[in-house]
Amino acid sequence: MDQIRIVGGTPLKGTITISGAKNAALPLLTAAILSDEVLELTNIPELADIKCMLELLEQHGIQATRNLEQKKVLLHAQSIANTTAPYDIVRKMRASILVLGPLLARCGEARVSLPGGCSIGTRPVDIHLQGLEEMGAEIELKEGYIHAKAPKGLKGATITMRVVSVTATENLMMAATLADGTTKLVNAAREPEIVDLANCLRAMGASIEGDGTDTITIHGVTKLHHAQHRVVADRIETGTFAIAAAITGGELYLKDTSIELLPSFISVLQKTGVIVEPTSDGFWVKASGHPITGVDVMTEPYPGFATDLQAQMMALMTVCQGASLITETIFENRFMHVPELCRMGANITVHGSSALVRGVSQLRGAPVMATDLRASVSLVLAGLAAEGETWVNRVYHLDRGYEHIEDKLRHCGAHIERVKEAIAA
Numbered sequence: 001m002d003q004i005r006i007v008g009g010t011p012l013k014g015t016i017t018i019s020g021a022k023n024a025a026l027p028l029l030t031a032a033i034l035s036d037e038v039l040e041l042t043n044i045p046e047l048a049d050i051k052c053m054l055e056l057l058e059q060h061g062i063q064a065t066r067n068l069e070q071k072k073v074l075l076h077a078q079s080i081a082n083t084t085a086p087y088d089i090v091r092k093m094r095a096s097i098l099v100l101g102p103l104l105a106r107c108g109e110a111r112v113s114l115p116g117g118c119s120i121g122t123r124p125v126d127i128h129l130q131g132l133e134e135m136g137a138e139i140e141l142k143e144g145y146i147h148a149k150a151p152k153g154l155k156g157a158t159i160t161m162r163v164v165s166v167t168a169t170e171n172l173m174m175a176a177t178l179a180d181g182t183t184k185l186v187n188a189a190r191e192p193e194i195v196d197l198a199n200c201l202r203a204m205g206a207s208i209e210g211d212g213t214d215t216i217t218i219h220g221v222t223k224l225h226h227a228q229h230r231v232v233a234d235r236i237e238t239g240t241f242a243i244a245a246a247i248t249g250g251e252l253y254l255k256d257t258s259i260e261l262l263p264s265f266i267s268v269l270q271k272t273g274v275i276v277e278p279t280s281d282g283f284w285v286k287a288s289g290h291p292i293t294g295v296d297v298m299t300e301p302y303p304g305f306a307t308d309l310q311a312q313m314m315a316l317m318t319v320c321q322g323a324s325l326i327t328e329t330i331f332e333n334r335f336m337h338v339p340e341l342c343r344m345g346a347n348i349t350v351h352g353s354s355a356l357v358r359g360v361s362q363l364r365g366a367p368v369m370a371t372d373l374r375a376s377v378s379l380v381l382a383g384l385a386a387e388g389e390t391w392v393n394r395v396y397h398l399d400r401g402y403e404h405i406e407d408k409l410r411h412c413g414a415h416i417e418r419v420k421e422a423i424a425a
């Protein structure tokens with residue numbers, strides 16, 4: 001397995017162009033199932049998860065033409081050859097569940113492996129299934145698979161989701177575009193990725209309003225058609241590199257993104273004393289030269305502080321002046337970066353869903369283990385600030401969500417390299 005080696009201590013300086021959002025691109029790719037005409041997506045990031053989703057779509061019979069140079073994908077679901085999403089693909093990427101709604105809407109049936117849990121939590125899909133049942137689907141769980149049928153098509157319904165769920169909102173919104181009648185999603189997720197998906201569906205001919213609020217209304221139509229759509233910037237990558245500037249005492253220009261995509265994160269970052277200067281196509285992040293002030297953080301659904309930025313903010317707080325109480329309210333096990341940060345000299349105590357971070361003057365490099373996508377990047381951030389050498393193992397987690405991260409950081413002065421695993425002779 002590849003490793004990443006970092007020698008910390010260099011303040012980062014330069015410009016980083018933010019890629020398209022992984023968590024927007026994944027549902028956008030599955031939206032292609034809803035039409036028998038071509039869907040053209042641009043600003044698609046080059047990530048392991050995108051490759052995995054394309055594999056899944058191709059085994060459903062969708063033609064995918066990818067131009068990496070132009071970050072473009074052409075998808076053509078002229079016909080669906082197979083309505084099964086197999087376990088060996090779904091287990092690698094939970095977002096595969098996003099084919100369920102589109103397959104049911106397009107074909108009237110779907111057999112999708114249950115995604116199972118992952119390291120950050122059990123992550124059930126009951127809200128997805130309950131919503132589809134309320135739209136008239138018959139759903140049975142058998143041998144680890146979701147067997148869903150809607151032979152007479154889906155019907156519009158008013159669905160109140162018990163918990164705010166991003167992919168459940170996306171699955172149900174996509175399914176509702178071809179349902180008979182109007183669907184109302186109550187307690188819907190409000191993330192920018194939901195709005196981006198709604199924009200693409202509208203370009204395909206769907207009738208949707210209220211996306212970005214907690215109530216989304218979809219009026220079913222009989223057919224969706226060809227569309228082109230550019231994937232929204234990745235707000236989590238944006239926040240991650242903003243912290244890279246802050247934690248190294250440097251200054252970075254983050255291009256092709258916007259502070260509007262992560263309002264709560266920006267306000268917390270400014271409270272720590274970091275300077276943020278918006279421009280027309282991005283924003284500057286500059287260390288103030290004073291010590292980082294400790295700020296309390298609680299993760300919440302958008303527009304609250306994103307759970308996907310919790311580990312990265314914790315890395316910054318490990319070197320704050322004072323302390324920070326970080327509370328994770330979305331997932332039940334999202335502190336796996338804590339023991340690894342402590343091996344680098346951080347002072348963190350976990351009580352249930354809260355972690356008390358007492359600032360230390362200096363982290364020290366160490367060999368550390370990545371456990372999930374966002375935890376692994378928090379170790380890279382800590383390594384950039386630490387004195388000495390940090391080796392991050394299991395970097396395949398990183399490759400799932402960050403496009404060429406070591407190149408982007410090295411171009412801003414970081415001493416960072418990927419060490420390919422020596423192939424056993």
Ligand code: EPZ
Nearest residue numbers: 023095123124125126127128163164165166167330331373
């Ligand atoms: C999406 O996951 C993101 N993934 C996650 O990003 C992100 O952390 C999460 O939203 C929260 O923002 C994609 O968009 C592909 P949820 P999702 O359903 O939709 C519970 C990353 O690092 N829940 O919003 O799976 C669930 O257990 C990934 O890029 C149910 O109980 O998350 C959690 O506690 C990690 N039943 C809460 O809701 C359900 O049917 C929010 O989960 C669905 C969810």
